[in-house]
Amino acid sequence: xxxxxxxxxxYELLKIQYNASSFEVRQAxxxxxxxxxxxSLATYALFAEDERxxxxxxIEKAFSTLIDDEKRNAYDKSLVDIGEIPKxxxxxxxxxxxxxLIQVNTAMTKDNNLARIRKKIKEQGTxxxxxxxxxxxxxxxxxxxxxxxSLGIELEEVFEATKISPTxxxxxERDDLTNLPPKIYLKSFLKxxxxxxxxxxxxxxxxxxxxxxxx
Amino acid sequence: MKRIYSIGGGKGGSGKSFIAAxxxxxxxxxxxxxxxxxxxxxxxxxxxxxxxxxxxxxxxAFIDKxxxxxxxxxxxxxxxxLYLISSTKCSxxxxxxxxxxxxxxxxxxxxxxxxxxxxDLGPGINFNTLDFFLIATEGLFVATPEPTAIExxxxxxxxxxxxxxxxxxxxxxxxxxxQEEVAQLSKGALKSPLDLINxxxxxNLENGTVFKDLLSGLKFSLIxxxxxxxxxxxxxxxxxxxxxRHLYPSFDFLGNISYDSRVYESIxxxxxxxxxxxxxxxxxxxxxxxxxxxxxxxxxxxxKALK
Ligand SMILES: Nc1ncnc2c1ncn2[C@@H]1O[C@H](COP(=O)(O)OP(=O)(O)O)[C@@H](O)[C@H]1O
Ligand SMILES: [Mg+2]
Numbered sequence: 346x347x348x349x350x351x352x353x354x355x356y357e358l359l360k361i362q363y364n365a366s367s368f369e370v371r372q373a374x375x376x377x378x379x380x381x382x383x384x385s386l387a388t389y390a391l392f393a394e395d396e397r398x399x400x401x402x403x404i405e406k407a408f409s410t411l412i413d414d415e416k417r418n419a420y421d422k423s424l425v426d427i428g429e430i431p432k433x434x435x436x437x438x439x440x441x442x443x444x445x446l447i448q449v450n451t452a453m454t455k456d457n458n459l460a461r462i463r464k465k466i467k468e469q470g471t472x473x474x475x476x477x478x479x480x481x482x483x484x485x486x487x488x489x490x491x492x493x494x495s496l497g498i499e500l501e502e503v504f505e506a507t508k509i510s511p512t513x514x515x516x517x518e519r520d521d522l523t524n525l526p527p528k529i530y531l532k533s534f535l536k537x538x539x540x541x542x543x544x545x546x547x548x549x550x551x552x553x554x555x556x557x558x559x560x
Numbered sequence: 561m562k563r564i565y566s567i568g569g570g571k572g573g574s575g576k577s578f579i580a581a582x583x584x585x586x587x588x589x590x591x592x593x594x595x596x597x598x599x600x601x602x603x604x605x606x607x608x609x610x611x612x613x614x615x616x617x618x619x620x621a622f623i624d625k626x627x628x629x630x631x632x633x634x635x636x637x638x639x640x641x642l643y644l645i646s647s648t649k650c651s652x653x654x655x656x657x658x659x660x661x662x663x664x665x666x667x668x669x670x671x672x673x674x675x676x677x678x679x680d681l682g683p684g685i686n687f688n689t690l691d692f693f694l695i696a697t698e699g700l701f702v703a704t705p706e707p708t709a710i711e712x713x714x715x716x717x718x719x720x721x722x723x724x725x726x727x728x729x730x731x732x733x734x735x736x737x738x739q740e741e742v743a744q745l746s747k748g749a750l751k752s753p754l755d756l757i758n759x760x761x762x763x764n765l766e767n768g769t770v771f772k773d774l775l776s777g778l779k780f781s782l783i784x785x786x787x788x789x790x791x792x793x794x795x796x797x798x799x800x801x802x803x804x805r806h807l808y809p810s811f812d813f814l815g816n817i818s819y820d821s822r823v824y825e826s827i828x829x830x831x832x833x834x835x836x837x838x839x840x841x842x843x844x845x846x847x848x849x850x851x852x853x854x855x856x857x858x859x860x861x862x863x864k865a866l867k
Contacts, residue, residue, distance in 0.1 A: 350806065380798045386791055387798035390711040528797050528813075558812075558852055
Protein backbone atom coordinates (compact mmCIF):
# COMPACT_ATOMS: atom_id res chain seq x y z
CA UNK A 346 0.00 0.00 0.00
CA UNK A 347 1.33 3.42 -0.91
CA UNK A 348 2.08 5.80 1.86
CA UNK A 349 1.71 9.48 1.55
CA UNK A 350 4.91 10.91 0.16
CA UNK A 351 5.62 12.86 3.33
CA UNK A 352 5.43 9.81 5.55
CA UNK A 353 8.11 7.88 3.69
CA UNK A 354 11.35 7.32 5.48
CA UNK A 355 14.59 8.05 3.61
CA TYR A 356 15.05 4.47 2.50
CA GLU A 357 11.51 4.24 1.21
CA LEU A 358 11.89 7.57 -0.49
CA LEU A 359 15.01 6.45 -2.36
CA LYS A 360 13.55 2.93 -2.75
CA ILE A 361 16.60 1.16 -1.44
CA GLN A 362 17.14 -1.61 1.10
CA TYR A 363 18.09 -0.76 4.66
CA ASN A 364 21.49 -2.31 4.07
CA ALA A 365 22.11 -0.59 0.72
CA SER A 366 25.73 0.20 -0.08
CA SER A 367 26.85 3.78 -0.60
CA PHE A 368 27.07 3.06 -4.31
CA GLU A 369 23.39 2.17 -4.28
CA VAL A 370 22.53 5.28 -2.30
CA ARG A 371 24.32 7.44 -4.86
CA GLN A 372 22.68 5.65 -7.77
CA ALA A 373 19.24 5.96 -6.23
CA UNK A 374 19.77 9.65 -5.58
CA UNK A 375 20.82 10.26 -9.16
CA UNK A 376 17.76 8.44 -10.48
CA UNK A 377 15.20 10.08 -8.26
CA UNK A 378 16.63 13.51 -9.01
CA UNK A 379 16.25 12.83 -12.73
CA UNK A 380 12.54 12.41 -12.08
CA UNK A 381 11.82 15.31 -9.77
CA UNK A 382 14.24 18.04 -10.87
CA UNK A 383 12.66 21.04 -12.47
CA UNK A 384 13.82 20.29 -16.01
CA SER A 385 12.45 16.74 -15.93
CA LEU A 386 9.94 15.77 -18.58
CA ALA A 387 8.67 12.99 -16.32
CA THR A 388 6.99 15.46 -13.96
CA TYR A 389 6.25 18.18 -16.48
CA ALA A 390 3.52 20.48 -15.17
CA LEU A 391 2.71 17.92 -12.50
CA PHE A 392 3.58 19.84 -9.37
CA ALA A 393 3.09 23.35 -8.14
CA GLU A 394 6.40 25.11 -7.54
CA ASP A 395 6.21 24.82 -3.76
CA GLU A 396 5.30 21.15 -3.95
CA ARG A 397 8.31 20.39 -6.10
CA UNK A 398 10.54 22.38 -3.81
CA UNK A 399 9.37 20.42 -0.79
CA UNK A 400 9.95 17.12 -2.56
CA UNK A 401 13.44 18.09 -3.72
CA UNK A 402 14.27 19.33 -0.24
CA UNK A 403 13.33 15.98 1.22
CA ILE A 404 15.36 14.09 -1.38
CA GLU A 405 18.39 16.25 -0.65
CA LYS A 406 18.01 15.61 3.07
CA ALA A 407 17.67 11.87 2.54
CA PHE A 408 20.79 11.71 0.41
CA SER A 409 22.98 13.79 2.67
CA THR A 410 21.94 11.67 5.64
CA LEU A 411 22.37 8.24 4.10
CA ILE A 412 25.66 8.99 2.39
CA ASP A 413 27.31 10.04 5.64
CA ASP A 414 28.14 7.05 7.86
CA GLU A 415 27.74 8.91 11.10
CA LYS A 416 24.47 10.59 10.20
CA ARG A 417 23.15 7.37 8.74
CA ASN A 418 23.86 5.42 11.93
CA ALA A 419 22.06 8.01 13.99
CA TYR A 420 19.14 7.99 11.57
CA ASP A 421 18.95 4.18 11.59
CA LYS A 422 18.87 4.24 15.36
CA SER A 423 16.03 6.70 15.35
CA LEU A 424 14.10 4.43 12.98
CA VAL A 425 14.71 1.46 15.25
CA ASP A 426 13.57 3.51 18.23
CA ILE A 427 10.23 4.35 16.68
CA GLY A 428 9.84 0.76 15.54
CA GLU A 429 9.98 1.47 11.78
CA ILE A 430 12.68 -1.09 11.26
CA PRO A 431 13.63 -4.17 13.25
CA LYS A 432 16.51 -4.05 15.73
CA UNK A 433 18.56 -6.67 13.96
CA UNK A 434 18.98 -4.29 11.04
CA UNK A 435 22.06 -2.76 12.52
CA UNK A 436 23.76 -6.11 12.80
CA UNK A 437 22.72 -6.99 9.26
CA UNK A 438 24.38 -3.84 8.08
CA UNK A 439 27.50 -4.71 9.98
CA UNK A 440 27.57 -8.01 8.20
CA UNK A 441 27.60 -6.38 4.84
CA UNK A 442 30.34 -4.01 5.89
CA UNK A 443 32.36 -6.87 7.26
CA UNK A 444 33.11 -8.34 3.86
CA UNK A 445 36.82 -7.69 4.20
CA LEU A 446 37.87 -6.74 0.71
CA ILE A 447 36.12 -3.38 0.56
CA GLN A 448 37.42 -2.29 3.92
CA VAL A 449 41.01 -2.63 2.83
CA ASN A 450 42.25 -0.16 0.29
CA THR A 451 39.11 -0.04 -1.82
CA ALA A 452 40.60 1.31 -5.03
CA MET A 453 43.31 -1.29 -5.08
CA THR A 454 41.18 -4.33 -4.38
CA LYS A 455 38.68 -3.15 -6.94
CA ASP A 456 41.39 -3.00 -9.60
CA ASN A 457 42.93 -6.29 -8.58
CA ASN A 458 39.58 -7.85 -8.58
CA LEU A 459 38.71 -6.56 -12.02
CA ALA A 460 42.06 -7.76 -13.34
CA ARG A 461 41.33 -11.19 -11.89
CA ILE A 462 37.93 -11.28 -13.57
CA ARG A 463 39.39 -10.13 -16.86
CA LYS A 464 41.94 -12.89 -16.70
CA LYS A 465 39.27 -15.51 -16.14
CA ILE A 466 37.24 -14.18 -19.03
CA LYS A 467 40.30 -14.29 -21.27
CA GLU A 468 41.10 -17.86 -20.25
CA GLN A 469 37.59 -19.20 -20.59
CA GLY A 470 36.48 -16.95 -23.41
CA THR A 471 32.98 -15.50 -23.12
CA UNK A 472 32.77 -15.47 -26.90
CA UNK A 473 30.30 -18.06 -28.05
CA UNK A 474 28.10 -18.37 -25.00
CA UNK A 475 27.83 -14.62 -24.57
CA UNK A 476 26.93 -13.99 -28.17
CA UNK A 477 24.28 -16.71 -28.12
CA UNK A 478 22.83 -15.16 -25.00
CA UNK A 479 22.94 -11.59 -26.24
CA UNK A 480 21.36 -12.47 -29.55
CA UNK A 481 18.27 -13.82 -27.89
CA UNK A 482 15.22 -11.64 -27.51
CA UNK A 483 14.89 -12.51 -23.86
CA UNK A 484 17.70 -12.82 -21.35
CA UNK A 485 16.99 -14.24 -17.93
CA UNK A 486 18.92 -13.91 -14.71
CA UNK A 487 19.53 -17.63 -14.95
CA UNK A 488 21.30 -17.03 -18.30
CA UNK A 489 23.51 -14.44 -16.64
CA UNK A 490 24.26 -16.73 -13.73
CA UNK A 491 25.11 -19.60 -16.07
CA UNK A 492 27.50 -17.39 -17.96
CA UNK A 493 29.14 -16.10 -14.81
CA UNK A 494 29.54 -19.57 -13.37
CA SER A 495 30.87 -21.03 -16.58
CA LEU A 496 33.60 -18.39 -16.34
CA GLY A 497 34.34 -19.39 -12.78
CA ILE A 498 33.51 -15.95 -11.43
CA GLU A 499 32.04 -15.72 -7.93
CA LEU A 500 29.09 -13.51 -7.07
CA GLU A 501 31.29 -11.80 -4.46
CA GLU A 502 33.74 -10.83 -7.16
CA VAL A 503 30.99 -9.13 -9.11
CA PHE A 504 29.95 -7.40 -5.90
CA GLU A 505 33.50 -6.19 -5.29
CA ALA A 506 33.85 -4.91 -8.82
CA THR A 507 30.46 -3.21 -9.01
CA LYS A 508 29.65 -2.40 -5.39
CA ILE A 509 26.12 -3.58 -6.03
CA SER A 510 24.97 -5.39 -2.91
CA PRO A 511 24.92 -9.20 -3.05
CA THR A 512 21.21 -9.13 -2.22
CA UNK A 513 20.48 -7.11 -5.34
CA UNK A 514 22.81 -9.23 -7.48
CA UNK A 515 21.18 -12.40 -6.26
CA UNK A 516 17.72 -11.05 -7.00
CA UNK A 517 18.88 -10.20 -10.52
CA GLU A 518 20.25 -13.67 -11.13
CA ARG A 519 17.21 -15.38 -9.67
CA ASP A 520 14.76 -13.22 -11.66
CA ASP A 521 13.29 -12.56 -8.26
CA LEU A 522 10.73 -9.96 -9.26
CA THR A 523 9.65 -9.05 -5.77
CA ASN A 524 13.16 -8.31 -4.57
CA LEU A 525 14.56 -6.66 -7.66
CA PRO A 526 15.48 -3.01 -7.33
CA PRO A 527 13.06 -0.59 -9.07
CA LYS A 528 13.45 -0.69 -12.82
CA ILE A 529 15.24 2.60 -13.22
CA TYR A 530 17.97 1.44 -10.81
CA LEU A 531 17.98 -2.04 -12.21
CA LYS A 532 19.15 -0.74 -15.57
CA SER A 533 22.25 0.90 -14.18
CA PHE A 534 23.01 -2.24 -12.14
CA LEU A 535 22.74 -4.38 -15.25
CA LYS A 536 25.04 -1.99 -17.10
CA UNK A 537 27.69 -2.34 -14.39
CA UNK A 538 27.25 -6.11 -14.41
CA UNK A 539 27.67 -6.16 -18.21
CA UNK A 540 30.83 -4.09 -17.98
CA UNK A 541 32.39 -6.49 -15.53
CA UNK A 542 31.64 -9.48 -17.73
CA UNK A 543 32.62 -7.46 -20.83
CA UNK A 544 29.21 -7.84 -22.44
CA UNK A 545 27.32 -5.41 -24.60
CA UNK A 546 25.45 -3.43 -21.95
CA UNK A 547 22.66 -2.23 -24.18
CA UNK A 548 21.78 -5.70 -25.44
CA UNK A 549 21.88 -7.14 -21.95
CA UNK A 550 19.65 -4.46 -20.47
CA UNK A 551 17.13 -4.76 -23.31
CA UNK A 552 16.96 -8.54 -23.18
CA UNK A 553 16.76 -8.70 -19.42
CA UNK A 554 14.05 -6.08 -19.12
CA UNK A 555 12.04 -7.71 -21.89
CA UNK A 556 12.26 -11.06 -20.16
CA UNK A 557 11.30 -9.57 -16.84
CA UNK A 558 8.27 -7.77 -18.23
CA UNK A 559 6.91 -10.95 -19.70
CA UNK A 560 6.60 -12.67 -16.41
CA MET B 561 -9.38 -15.55 -19.48
CA LYS B 562 -10.89 -12.74 -21.50
CA ARG B 563 -8.90 -9.50 -21.58
CA ILE B 564 -10.28 -6.09 -22.34
CA TYR B 565 -7.75 -3.36 -23.08
CA SER B 566 -8.76 0.25 -23.48
CA ILE B 567 -6.44 2.50 -25.43
CA GLY B 568 -6.72 6.13 -24.50
CA GLY B 569 -4.87 9.24 -23.44
CA GLY B 570 -5.80 12.87 -23.49
CA LYS B 571 -4.33 13.98 -26.76
CA GLY B 572 -5.56 13.45 -30.30
CA GLY B 573 -2.96 12.30 -32.80
CA SER B 574 -0.76 10.47 -30.32
CA GLY B 575 -1.33 7.23 -32.23
CA LYS B 576 -4.07 5.48 -30.24
CA SER B 577 -5.88 4.18 -33.31
CA PHE B 578 -2.68 3.13 -35.06
CA ILE B 579 -1.59 1.20 -31.99
CA ALA B 580 -5.02 -0.35 -31.43
CA ALA B 581 -5.16 -1.55 -35.02
CA UNK B 582 -1.57 -2.80 -35.03
CA UNK B 583 -1.87 -4.67 -31.72
CA UNK B 584 -5.17 -6.13 -32.89
CA UNK B 585 -3.54 -7.49 -36.04
CA UNK B 586 -0.52 -8.89 -34.19
CA UNK B 587 -2.65 -10.60 -31.54
CA UNK B 588 -4.88 -12.08 -34.25
CA UNK B 589 -1.77 -13.36 -36.02
CA UNK B 590 -0.85 -15.17 -32.82
CA UNK B 591 -4.09 -17.04 -33.30
CA UNK B 592 -6.15 -15.19 -30.71
CA UNK B 593 -9.70 -14.22 -31.45
CA UNK B 594 -9.68 -10.43 -31.32
CA UNK B 595 -12.27 -7.70 -31.68
CA UNK B 596 -11.46 -4.02 -32.12
CA UNK B 597 -14.14 -1.63 -30.91
CA UNK B 598 -14.02 1.86 -32.36
CA UNK B 599 -15.28 4.10 -29.55
CA UNK B 600 -14.13 7.41 -30.98
CA UNK B 601 -17.77 8.18 -31.61
CA UNK B 602 -18.20 10.85 -34.21
CA UNK B 603 -14.62 10.59 -35.51
CA UNK B 604 -14.03 6.90 -35.99
CA UNK B 605 -11.27 5.82 -38.34
CA UNK B 606 -10.14 2.37 -37.26
CA UNK B 607 -11.39 0.83 -40.52
CA UNK B 608 -9.00 3.09 -42.45
CA UNK B 609 -6.07 1.81 -40.42
CA UNK B 610 -7.13 -1.71 -41.35
CA UNK B 611 -7.10 -0.68 -44.99
CA UNK B 612 -10.88 -0.96 -45.33
CA UNK B 613 -13.71 1.08 -46.75
CA UNK B 614 -16.46 2.37 -44.49
CA UNK B 615 -18.15 -0.66 -42.93
CA UNK B 616 -21.81 -1.33 -43.66
CA UNK B 617 -22.87 -1.89 -40.10
CA UNK B 618 -21.60 -1.09 -36.68
CA UNK B 619 -22.36 0.15 -33.18
CA UNK B 620 -25.20 2.31 -34.51
CA ALA B 621 -27.28 -0.80 -35.27
CA PHE B 622 -26.91 -1.88 -31.67
CA ILE B 623 -27.70 1.54 -30.25
CA ASP B 624 -30.79 2.06 -32.43
CA LYS B 625 -31.92 -1.50 -31.61
CA UNK B 626 -31.75 -2.84 -35.18
CA UNK B 627 -30.02 -5.73 -33.51
CA UNK B 628 -29.84 -6.62 -29.86
CA UNK B 629 -26.59 -8.49 -30.06
CA UNK B 630 -23.38 -6.48 -30.22
CA UNK B 631 -21.59 -9.53 -31.52
CA UNK B 632 -23.78 -9.29 -34.64
CA UNK B 633 -22.06 -6.09 -35.70
CA UNK B 634 -18.54 -7.38 -35.15
CA UNK B 635 -17.60 -7.67 -38.82
CA UNK B 636 -14.77 -9.82 -40.09
CA UNK B 637 -11.75 -8.06 -41.60
CA UNK B 638 -9.14 -9.06 -44.16
CA UNK B 639 -7.12 -10.49 -41.27
CA UNK B 640 -8.20 -13.92 -40.02
CA UNK B 641 -9.34 -13.89 -36.36
CA LEU B 642 -9.68 -10.12 -36.34
CA TYR B 643 -13.10 -8.47 -36.09
CA LEU B 644 -14.15 -4.84 -36.06
CA ILE B 645 -17.05 -3.06 -34.44
CA SER B 646 -17.10 0.23 -36.25
CA SER B 647 -18.90 3.39 -35.23
CA THR B 648 -18.64 5.28 -38.52
CA LYS B 649 -22.38 5.31 -38.90
CA CYS B 650 -22.94 6.77 -35.47
CA SER B 651 -24.03 10.34 -36.00
CA UNK B 652 -22.27 13.12 -34.16
CA UNK B 653 -25.09 13.44 -31.63
CA UNK B 654 -24.44 9.90 -30.61
CA UNK B 655 -21.12 11.10 -29.24
CA UNK B 656 -23.30 12.26 -26.35
CA UNK B 657 -24.98 9.01 -25.47
CA UNK B 658 -27.78 8.90 -22.97
CA UNK B 659 -26.77 7.35 -19.71
CA UNK B 660 -28.93 4.25 -20.21
CA UNK B 661 -27.58 3.73 -23.71
CA UNK B 662 -24.08 4.05 -22.45
CA UNK B 663 -24.64 1.43 -19.77
CA UNK B 664 -26.13 -0.90 -22.33
CA UNK B 665 -23.09 -0.52 -24.60
CA UNK B 666 -20.70 -0.99 -21.70
CA UNK B 667 -22.41 -4.18 -20.57
CA UNK B 668 -22.50 -5.56 -24.08
CA UNK B 669 -18.78 -4.89 -24.54
CA UNK B 670 -18.00 -6.67 -21.31
CA UNK B 671 -19.87 -9.71 -22.57
CA UNK B 672 -18.36 -9.91 -26.07
CA UNK B 673 -17.26 -13.50 -26.73
CA UNK B 674 -13.67 -12.77 -27.81
CA UNK B 675 -10.35 -13.60 -26.15
CA UNK B 676 -9.08 -10.03 -26.64
CA UNK B 677 -11.22 -6.94 -26.80
CA UNK B 678 -9.40 -3.71 -27.73
CA UNK B 679 -11.21 -0.41 -27.24
CA ASP B 680 -9.98 2.52 -29.30
CA LEU B 681 -10.99 5.76 -27.60
CA GLY B 682 -11.27 9.34 -28.74
CA PRO B 683 -9.29 12.26 -27.36
CA GLY B 684 -10.38 14.44 -24.46
CA ILE B 685 -11.76 13.66 -21.04
CA ASN B 686 -15.54 13.73 -21.38
CA PHE B 687 -17.49 11.31 -19.19
CA ASN B 688 -18.22 8.88 -22.01
CA THR B 689 -14.56 8.54 -22.85
CA LEU B 690 -13.64 8.05 -19.20
CA ASP B 691 -16.39 5.51 -18.62
CA PHE B 692 -15.46 3.54 -21.72
CA PHE B 693 -11.85 3.59 -20.62
CA LEU B 694 -12.84 2.13 -17.28
CA ILE B 695 -14.53 -0.90 -18.88
CA ALA B 696 -11.12 -2.45 -19.41
CA THR B 697 -9.32 -5.00 -17.29
CA GLU B 698 -6.23 -3.02 -18.20
CA GLY B 699 -6.07 0.57 -19.41
CA LEU B 700 -3.34 1.62 -21.83
CA PHE B 701 -2.36 5.28 -22.05
CA VAL B 702 -0.71 6.39 -25.27
CA ALA B 703 1.46 9.49 -25.12
CA THR B 704 4.23 10.96 -27.21
CA PRO B 705 7.47 12.10 -25.54
CA GLU B 706 6.71 15.81 -25.66
CA PRO B 707 5.92 18.21 -22.82
CA THR B 708 2.35 19.00 -23.83
CA ALA B 709 1.53 15.35 -24.45
CA ILE B 710 2.94 14.39 -21.05
CA GLU B 711 0.92 17.12 -19.41
CA UNK B 712 -2.24 15.88 -21.14
CA UNK B 713 -1.51 12.36 -20.05
CA UNK B 714 -1.33 13.40 -16.42
CA UNK B 715 -4.62 15.26 -16.80
CA UNK B 716 -6.17 12.14 -18.32
CA UNK B 717 -4.82 9.87 -15.61
CA UNK B 718 -6.08 12.19 -12.93
CA UNK B 719 -9.51 12.38 -14.56
CA UNK B 720 -9.77 8.60 -14.79
CA UNK B 721 -8.74 8.31 -11.17
CA UNK B 722 -11.28 10.81 -9.94
CA UNK B 723 -14.03 9.41 -12.15
CA UNK B 724 -13.56 5.96 -10.70
CA UNK B 725 -13.57 7.33 -7.21
CA UNK B 726 -16.65 9.41 -7.84
CA UNK B 727 -18.62 6.47 -9.22
CA UNK B 728 -17.66 4.37 -6.22
CA UNK B 729 -18.57 7.13 -3.79
CA UNK B 730 -21.92 7.61 -5.46
CA UNK B 731 -22.64 3.94 -5.22
CA UNK B 732 -21.82 4.02 -1.51
CA UNK B 733 -23.95 7.11 -1.04
CA UNK B 734 -20.95 9.07 0.16
CA UNK B 735 -20.54 11.39 -2.77
CA UNK B 736 -22.10 14.41 -1.03
CA UNK B 737 -19.55 14.22 1.78
CA UNK B 738 -16.60 14.56 -0.54
CA GLN B 739 -18.00 16.66 -3.34
CA GLU B 740 -16.11 19.73 -2.30
CA GLU B 741 -12.76 18.02 -1.96
CA VAL B 742 -13.11 16.38 -5.34
CA ALA B 743 -13.96 19.72 -6.91
CA GLN B 744 -10.80 21.11 -5.37
CA LEU B 745 -8.74 18.24 -6.68
CA SER B 746 -10.09 18.60 -10.19
CA LYS B 747 -8.64 22.08 -10.41
CA GLY B 748 -5.04 22.80 -11.31
CA ALA B 749 -2.30 20.24 -11.53
CA LEU B 750 -2.24 16.79 -9.97
CA LYS B 751 -2.13 18.29 -6.53
CA SER B 752 -1.60 15.60 -3.93
CA PRO B 753 -4.12 13.21 -5.42
CA LEU B 754 -3.74 10.89 -2.49
CA ASP B 755 -5.22 13.47 -0.20
CA LEU B 756 -8.80 12.64 -0.98
CA ILE B 757 -8.29 9.02 -0.06
CA ASN B 758 -6.56 10.08 3.11
CA UNK B 759 -9.44 12.36 3.97
CA UNK B 760 -11.81 9.44 3.52
CA UNK B 761 -9.63 7.16 5.56
CA UNK B 762 -9.44 9.79 8.26
CA UNK B 763 -13.21 10.26 8.38
CA ASN B 764 -14.29 6.72 8.25
CA LEU B 765 -11.56 4.18 8.35
CA GLU B 766 -13.53 1.26 7.02
CA ASN B 767 -14.97 2.98 3.99
CA GLY B 768 -11.73 4.75 3.20
CA THR B 769 -9.92 1.46 3.01
CA VAL B 770 -12.56 0.11 0.67
CA PHE B 771 -11.89 2.95 -1.77
CA LYS B 772 -8.18 2.55 -1.40
CA ASP B 773 -8.46 -1.12 -2.32
CA LEU B 774 -10.77 -0.28 -5.17
CA LEU B 775 -8.24 2.09 -6.71
CA SER B 776 -5.32 -0.19 -5.96
CA GLY B 777 -7.07 -2.85 -8.02
CA LEU B 778 -6.91 -0.76 -11.18
CA LYS B 779 -4.18 -1.65 -13.63
CA PHE B 780 -2.80 0.88 -16.08
CA SER B 781 0.05 0.79 -18.57
CA LEU B 782 1.83 3.51 -20.48
CA ILE B 783 3.00 3.45 -24.10
CA UNK B 784 5.27 6.13 -25.57
CA UNK B 785 4.67 6.45 -29.29
CA UNK B 786 6.57 8.29 -32.04
CA UNK B 787 9.77 7.79 -30.12
CA UNK B 788 12.77 9.29 -31.90
CA UNK B 789 15.49 9.21 -29.31
CA UNK B 790 14.99 12.92 -28.66
CA UNK B 791 14.58 12.14 -24.96
CA UNK B 792 16.04 9.62 -22.55
CA UNK B 793 14.96 6.01 -23.05
CA UNK B 794 14.11 5.96 -19.37
CA UNK B 795 11.31 8.51 -19.70
CA UNK B 796 8.57 5.90 -19.72
CA UNK B 797 9.86 4.22 -16.61
CA UNK B 798 10.31 7.55 -14.89
CA UNK B 799 6.70 8.43 -15.68
CA UNK B 800 5.26 5.24 -14.24
CA UNK B 801 7.56 5.59 -11.26
CA UNK B 802 5.99 8.97 -10.53
CA UNK B 803 2.48 7.61 -10.93
CA UNK B 804 3.22 4.65 -8.69
CA ARG B 805 4.68 6.89 -6.05
CA HIS B 806 1.75 9.28 -5.91
CA LEU B 807 -1.32 7.27 -6.92
CA TYR B 808 -2.92 4.04 -5.76
CA PRO B 809 -3.50 2.11 -9.01
CA SER B 810 -0.56 0.12 -10.35
CA PHE B 811 1.19 1.54 -13.39
CA ASP B 812 3.47 -0.27 -15.81
CA PHE B 813 5.53 0.90 -18.76
CA LEU B 814 4.83 -1.15 -21.87
CA GLY B 815 7.55 0.34 -24.05
CA ASN B 816 8.56 2.89 -26.67
CA ILE B 817 7.29 2.65 -30.24
CA SER B 818 9.67 4.18 -32.75
CA TYR B 819 8.64 6.94 -35.08
CA ASP B 820 8.55 6.03 -38.76
CA SER B 821 7.41 8.48 -41.43
CA ARG B 822 6.12 5.59 -43.50
CA VAL B 823 3.27 5.10 -41.02
CA TYR B 824 1.66 8.21 -42.39
CA GLU B 825 2.32 7.21 -46.00
CA SER B 826 0.78 3.79 -45.54
CA ILE B 827 -2.35 5.16 -43.92
CA UNK B 828 -2.69 7.55 -46.83
CA UNK B 829 -2.32 4.72 -49.32
CA UNK B 830 -4.67 2.47 -47.30
CA UNK B 831 -1.93 -0.02 -46.74
CA UNK B 832 -1.53 -1.80 -43.46
CA UNK B 833 1.80 -0.58 -42.15
CA UNK B 834 2.80 -3.72 -40.27
CA UNK B 835 2.06 -5.81 -43.33
CA UNK B 836 3.93 -3.59 -45.75
CA UNK B 837 6.97 -2.88 -43.56
CA UNK B 838 7.31 -5.89 -41.25
CA UNK B 839 11.05 -5.47 -40.72
CA UNK B 840 11.04 -1.96 -39.30
CA UNK B 841 11.94 -1.01 -35.73
CA UNK B 842 8.39 0.29 -35.28
CA UNK B 843 6.91 -3.12 -36.06
CA UNK B 844 9.38 -4.95 -33.86
CA UNK B 845 8.45 -2.57 -31.01
CA UNK B 846 4.78 -3.34 -31.59
CA UNK B 847 5.52 -7.04 -31.72
CA UNK B 848 7.29 -6.94 -28.37
CA UNK B 849 4.29 -5.19 -26.94
CA UNK B 850 1.85 -7.75 -28.32
CA UNK B 851 4.02 -10.53 -26.88
CA UNK B 852 3.97 -8.85 -23.52
CA UNK B 853 0.20 -8.67 -23.58
CA UNK B 854 -0.03 -12.41 -24.19
CA UNK B 855 2.86 -13.20 -21.85
CA UNK B 856 4.95 -15.62 -23.91
CA UNK B 857 7.86 -17.22 -22.09
CA UNK B 858 11.24 -18.44 -23.27
CA UNK B 859 13.47 -21.09 -21.65
CA UNK B 860 16.93 -20.18 -20.30
CA UNK B 861 19.91 -21.28 -22.40
CA UNK B 862 21.44 -24.62 -21.47
CA UNK B 863 25.16 -24.24 -20.94
CA LYS B 864 25.93 -27.90 -21.51
CA ALA B 865 24.36 -27.99 -24.91
CA LEU B 866 26.59 -25.16 -25.98
CA LYS B 867 29.94 -26.45 -24.84
N1 LIG C 1 4.87 5.35 -34.65
C1 LIG C 1 4.49 6.30 -35.51
N2 LIG C 1 5.39 6.85 -36.38
C2 LIG C 1 4.99 7.81 -37.24
N3 LIG C 1 3.76 8.30 -37.33
C3 LIG C 1 2.82 7.80 -36.51
C4 LIG C 1 3.12 6.78 -35.56
N4 LIG C 1 1.98 6.49 -34.89
C5 LIG C 1 1.02 7.29 -35.39
N5 LIG C 1 1.51 8.08 -36.36
C6 LIG C 1 0.78 9.11 -37.14
O1 LIG C 1 0.04 9.91 -36.25
C7 LIG C 1 -1.23 10.18 -36.82
C8 LIG C 1 -2.29 10.06 -35.74
O2 LIG C 1 -2.43 8.69 -35.39
P1 LIG C 1 -3.79 8.12 -34.81
O3 LIG C 1 -3.55 6.71 -34.52
O4 LIG C 1 -4.92 8.46 -35.70
O5 LIG C 1 -3.89 8.98 -33.47
P2 LIG C 1 -5.10 9.06 -32.41
O6 LIG C 1 -5.99 7.89 -32.64
O7 LIG C 1 -4.43 9.03 -31.08
O8 LIG C 1 -5.77 10.36 -32.63
C9 LIG C 1 -1.44 9.22 -37.95
O9 LIG C 1 -1.73 9.95 -39.09
C10 LIG C 1 -0.15 8.50 -38.14
O10 LIG C 1 0.34 8.79 -39.41
MG1 LIG D 1 -8.06 7.78 -33.06
